[in-house]
Amino acid sequence: MFSRILIANRGEIALRIIRAARELGVETVCVYSEADREGPWLEFADRTICIGPAPSSESYLRIDRIISAAEIANVDAIHPGYGFLAENAHFAEVCRDCHIEFIGPSPEAMGLLGDKLSCRQMATRTRTPIFPGSKDPIKSQDDAVKLASEIGYPVIVKASAGGGGRGMRIAHNEAALRSGISAASKEAEAAFGNGAVYLEKFLEDARHVEIQVLGDKRGNVLQLFDRDCTSQRRHQKLVEEAPAPGVDPKKREAVAKSAAEMIRRAGYAGAATVEFLMDRDQNFYMLEVNTRVQVEHPVTEMVTGIDIVKETIRIAAGEPLPLKQREVTLRGHSIECRINAEDPDKGFIPQPGLITEFSPPGGPGVRLDTHVRAGYRIPSAYDSLIGKLIVHGADREEAIARMRGALKEFKIAPIKTTIPLHRRLMDERQFTDADFDIHYIERLLKSDNSDVAQKV
Numbered sequence: 244m245f246s247r248i249l250i251a252n253r254g255e256i257a258l259r260i261i262r263a264a265r266e267l268g269v270e271t272v273c274v275y276s277e278a279d280r281e282g283p284w285l286e287f288a289d290r291t292i293c294i295g296p297a298p299s300s301e302s303y304l305r306i307d308r309i310i311s312a313a314e315i316a317n318v319d320a321i322h323p324g325y326g327f328l329a330e331n332a333h334f335a336e337v338c339r340d341c342h343i344e345f346i347g348p349s350p351e352a353m354g355l356l357g358d359k360l361s362c363r364q365m366a367t368r369t370r371t372p373i374f375p376g377s378k379d380p381i382k383s384q385d386d387a388v389k390l391a392s393e394i395g396y397p398v399i400v401k402a403s404a405g406g407g408g409r410g411m412r413i414a415h416n417e418a419a420l421r422s423g424i425s426a427a428s429k430e431a432e433a434a435f436g437n438g439a440v441y442l443e444k445f446l447e448d449a450r451h452v453e454i455q456v457l458g459d460k461r462g463n464v465l466q467l468f469d470r471d472c473t474s475q476r477r478h479q480k481l482v483e484e485a486p487a488p489g490v491d492p493k494k495r496e497a498v499a500k501s502a503a504e505m506i507r508r509a510g511y512a513g514a515a516t517v518e519f520l521m522d523r524d525q526n527f528y529m530l531e532v533n534t535r536v537q538v539e540h541p542v543t544e545m546v547t548g549i550d551i552v553k554e555t556i557r558i559a560a561g562e563p564l565p566l567k568q569r570e571v572t573l574r575g576h577s578i579e580c581r582i583n584a585e586d587p588d589k590g591f592i593p594q595p596g597l598i599t600e601f602s603p604p605g606g607p608g609v610r611l612d613t614h615v616r617a618g619y620r621i622p623s624a625y626d627s628l629i630g631k632l633i634v635h636g637a638d639r640e641e642a643i644a645r646m647r648g649a650l651k652e653f654k655i656a657p658i659k660t661t662i663p664l665h666r667r668l669m670d671e672r673q674f675t676d677a678d679f680d681i682h683y684i685e686r687l688l689k690s691d692n693s694d695v696a697q698k699v
């Protein structure tokens with residue numbers, strides 16, 4: 244096992260990694276920016292090193308500064324968490340060149356699965372279901388028009404190097420397809436330095452279901468079943484749960500098995516998430532693979548009993564996965580609400596500032612992953628996630644009841660948060676019946692605004 248690791252991240256995930264490392268007897272070194280000087284998580288690290296000013300481009304994204312800190316502190320490995328440099332294959336390569344273990348996949352595996360087209364090819368080889376569409380980048384508008392007429396409109400143009408909803412264009416006809424291709428390609432070239440785009444059949448309403456996978460350095464993989472992340476707004480997830488409600492167990496098993504095989508074939512070590520859309524008839528279509536630990540990993544930990552963050556460290560140190568697939572079983576149901584310092588009544592505008600009151604909830608089956616406490620000032624330079632409230636219950640009904648109670652107890656003041664929105668969601672029939680799709684939250688918020696407009 245490693246003696247010491249560096250955590251190239253901040254906030255709740257930095258604290259989550261500190262906790263995992265501590266249990267493994269591994270020392271932690273946290274790098275931080277000037278805006279995070281008072282970050283409560285830093286108290287729990289064995290050593291802290293300032294790497295620059297507040298903007299992440301001058302601190303958490305600076306490979307040179309992070310590597311310098313790693314050399315100074317003499318660490319064995321770097322954990323990137325999520326966001327920042329977590330999916331940067333160049334960073335993983337620099338770590339390797341510097342003989343520092345990157346806690347995550349090799350740059351090769353990251354490249355293979357991070358590129359959407361090569362990921363689709365990998366899916367084809369392992370019979371993981373995908374949308375009908377391109378095998379290779381679009382060569383010309385005419386070729387794309389021909390393919391679109393084969394698969395049928397609507398279609399979606401996506402950037403091969405993109406992800407998380409950037410660089411996409413929906414086309415309902417030939418004219419829109421032609422302009423969509425050049426727009427998406429230009430955008431992808433500017434954003435990722437790679438203008439390759441491809442075509443898929445577009446599915447209008449669906450649920451977002453993803454499979455958690457772990458791979459070790461000996462070619463073993465485990466699938467840890469699925470999560471539903473359908474409740475989202477503008478590609479920001481609000482609520483996640485495990486297992487995905489209403490999925491047929493045989494279907495779940497088959498999709499998860501194919502997802503795990505994809506990860507194994509990529510020679511992947513670490514935590515990976517294979518994202519799917521699921522239609523009303525429970526047909527799955529692979530969207531992309533996230534090559535990192537995800538924000539919503541706790542719901543999977545709660546239903547499988549596996550500490551995913553601890554495993555990422557063990558795997559990077561060369562240790563084998565602790566279980567066989569048949570020993571991975573699902574127990575109960577878990578739900579996570581993302582608590583953001585944002586005002587949902589004002590278009591989710593961020594609410595940086597001083598927190599004077601912070602009363603966390605408690606009781607059986609309640610977990611709070613947060614770096615926040617009373618007296619903490621939320622900086623404006625980073626994303627507004629201040630914590631994740633996670634519950635576990637014997638079934639979905641009990642989990643929802645627990646979440647309701649925990650949200651009732653949870654008090655944060657004076658800044659606005661997403662807590663009141665979550666309280667409301669837990670009472671919405673569409674949520675409690677899991678009768679939702681990826682546009683559900685936006686529709687719900689829109690109906691509020693039109694009510695207001697009518698009153699005015």
Ligand code: MV4
Pocket residue numbers: 374399406407408409443444445446447451475478518520530531681
């Ligand atoms: C799609 C799609 C419909 N059809 N692909 C959005 C983010 C990126 N991961 C892929 N995305 C989508 N791809 C096809 N062929 C709809 C979306 C999509 C979406 C997917 C998951 C969660 C939320 C979403 C919100 C809007 C669009």
